[in-house]
Amino acid sequence: QQQVKQSPQSLIVQKGGISIINCAYENTAFDYFPWYQQFPGKGPALLIAIRPDVSEKKEGRFTISFNKSAKQFSLHIMDSQPGDSATYFCAASKAAGNKLTFGGGTRVLVKP
Amino acid sequence: GAVVSQHPSWVICKSGTSVKIECRSLDFQATTMFWYRQFPKQSLMLMATSNEGSKATYEQGVEKDKFLINHASLTLSTLTVTSAHPEDSSFYICSANTGETDTQYFGPGTRLTVL
Numbered sequence: 001q002q003q004v005k006q007s008p009q010s011l012i013v014q015k016g017g018i019s020i021i022n023c024a025y026e027n028t029a030f031d032y033f034p035w036y037q038q039f040p041g042k043g044p045a046l047l048i049a050i051r052p053d054v055s056e057k058k059e060g061r062f063t064i065s066f067n068k069s070a071k072q073f074s075l076h077i078m079d080s081q082p083g084d085s086a087t088y089f090c091a092a093s094k095a096a097g098n099k100l101t102f103g104g105g106t107r108v109l110v111k112p
Numbered sequence: 113g114a115v116v117s118q119h120p121s122w123v124i125c126k127s128g129t130s131v132k133i134e135c136r137s138l139d140f141q142a143t144t145m146f147w148y149r150q151f152p153k154q155s156l157m158l159m160a161t162s163n164e165g166s167k168a169t170y171e172q173g174v175e176k177d178k179f180l181i182n183h184a185s186l187t188l189s190t191l192t193v194t195s196a197h198p199e200d201s202s203f204y205i206c207s208a209n210t211g212e213t214d215t216q217y218f219g220p221g222t223r224l225t226v227l
Contacts, residue, residue: 032214043116043205043218044156089155099146100207100216102155 006103019077023090030092118219135206141186142208150203162189196226
């Protein structure tokens, strides 16, 4: 059972454009939703995270939008740069610090 | 920020041998660490939750006798892949939480290749 579904699998965006990645979850017990960025051969690094009591959170060029009723959340990368080219994973857990369930990942390529 | 290290960063071994991977929290104590496995171009799959001083909790489908986990101190957890076979070749990543923040910090990963 895939508890966190992520789309699209891959994304190509021009430099300066907006990258949008969507995730949907099934388990209503999830209450912590982080996004991770992973470069080839490296471990994931936390980008931004949100809890269900907030509908939007912004940190720099990264914004999470959260829709609790639809059980969906998304990552927006504004002013995308070639250095943003990486694989992005959404994740969810029942509480912060607990085990994470990851989405399938989205490979983002930002063309100069 | 909190730093998690892994050793070795890559290892090549012969089929049938055992390999130990270390995960260390360098500047914080971690009562709980997690071990993930990632196959090429796939997502991270949780293998087990490692708790200091107690037995690890394995996810369904993960053989506990094949993937031995020891969390002997608040800064070190080890994963031993016993009698490794080519299908065990993967990227193994650990993570840890400081207990003070929400963030789960990941190590750089260990690439295991079994010949």
